[in-house]
Amino acid sequence: MNWLTNFVRPKIRALVSSKKDVPDNLWHKCPSCEAMIFHRDLEENLHVCQHCGFHMRLDPPKRLAMLFDPNFQTIELPKPIVDPLKFRDQKRYTDRLKDAQSKTGRPDAIAVAHGKIGGHAAVVAAFDFGFMGGSMGMAVGEGLLAAAKLAVLQQAPLIVVPSSGGARMQEGILSLMQMPRTVIAVEMVKEAGLPYIVLLTDPTTGGVTASFAMLGDIHIAEPGAQIGFAGARVIESTIRETLPEGFQRSEYLLEHGMVDMVVHRKDLRGTLIRLVDLLRRPGPGAEVVRLPKADSPERHMARPMPAVIPGGVAEPPRPD
């Protein structure tokens, strides 16, 4: 395919044909370089602009399909109390929720699925930025807890893909409480000895970054993603500081030691497979040095002291 077939021909067709047989969504404009991209190219490129490399946001179905081997399963998530504060700004929160639900076809801003990644069992929790900015309220917190429990149950690594502006204000303090609650979810996975990998995508900010998203064993970021705590506008308005070039972008976080790597979307699945394989299939060498269980008494005295026997000769420690 080339520019003529992709661009010129459809344009000419659109001009000359009188009947409206061309759907509007065949062409997408790159939000960064504004080039027009044909929908099939966009899908082939995993929604990365082929002109400038801009990584567009993915909804959970696309994200999950991109990461998993075929035949993964999305699970149903617990349903917490709806609108616990009866919150109303210029609009009712329940109305905002309904709008977001009909727009996305999802009950809330997260989807959880399990399946195989490169043959290894895995659980993935993916955020939907399209659902109220991917904001974290009780449903998202419950979703992450469900994902963690599933990972422990299946003895599988947990991979979380945040894309969120932060806490959901309309749930007030209860959204803030999702910070400790999701940290507990992470603890469950870590204490079960399972890998917890965070794949940071655009944007990851606020209370989401300041809880589960910064506690990964490994942090992978997509190129150009905004990742930070305080929003750029907040910083500019309250502190009146001018922001450096590339501030809070993935590459900036890599430079500042906050992420392990910045990985192009086309290489993400391969990277995850390699990491999970390295962590989960340690090979024969690793098993010899495994430590005794956390709470067994041997751990506190790894090597017995040589016992002194009368006559002044020390008995050598017995091999464990």
Next chain:
Amino acid sequence: MHFLEFEKPIAELESKIDELRHLSDGGDINIADEVRKLQDKVDKLLRSTYAKLTPAQKVQVARHPNRPHCLDYIGALITDFTPLAGDRLFAEDRAIVGGLGRFRGRSVVVIGQERGHDTESRVRHNFGMAKPEGYRKAQRLMQLADRFHLPVVTLVDTAGAFPGVSAEERGQAEAIAKSIETCLRVKVPIVAAVIGEGGSGGAIAIAAADRVLMLEHAIYSVISPEGCASILWRSAANAADAAQALRLTAQDLKELGVIDRIVMEPVGGAHRRREDTINALGNALEDALDGLRGQDGGSLRHGRRQKFLEIGQKGLG
């Protein structure tokens, strides 16, 4: 005394009392009578005003400059207080003060946000807005407590974590996340008290505790009412509406199960009778610590996590 907007009628009465006292110097019986009457009026007015403060008024009371701050509580309640400094990684952050001390007989680790009380001290403490090094110091002190089996007392009073370039480049989000994780990991009792403003992530970073106490007119919220209004109403002028909607008062939070106990303030707010407030909080802290005594570390930690997992099971009526 600094008077809040809604305290104007009280302020007027009190200045009248002052004037009368100045006139009489105690000799004139009529004036003494008048003073007593006015004082009764003031007391009644204070009582009625403070019994039904709106959320927006509570926001003002919680931020009152004369309200006792972290160092006031430490100074009055902790003996042998020995401040400990630095995160061992980058710097000392004076927005978070902490150290070892003795609280009514027992050794404790105290950690709290200090906002300062005049321009110089406010600048020194960065207005109580901590940077990553502050939260990393908090982690270090909690781990110290864990190692020596000392209970931890945290005093929460911050508008929020510092939103600046320097904080971002040193990993503000990571520092807060790890601080929450440390709260939830240690095997010693942690009691948190929201004494003024519990501002979002900057507050929960040191408040994922076994018991969370809150002063009667303190506030605790996911976002400041001003910030919320400017996003949802597109105007900071709607801050009062946001304060109402966010349910940030101690009374609402108790009903939601987010806090465990409300500590009553003297009539007219903590800033009117600072010592009484400090003592009331001291008693509540002591109760909470007593209640957590004798539990083994593992079940303490398990109970703490369970408590947070159960939050959100009930809404407001």
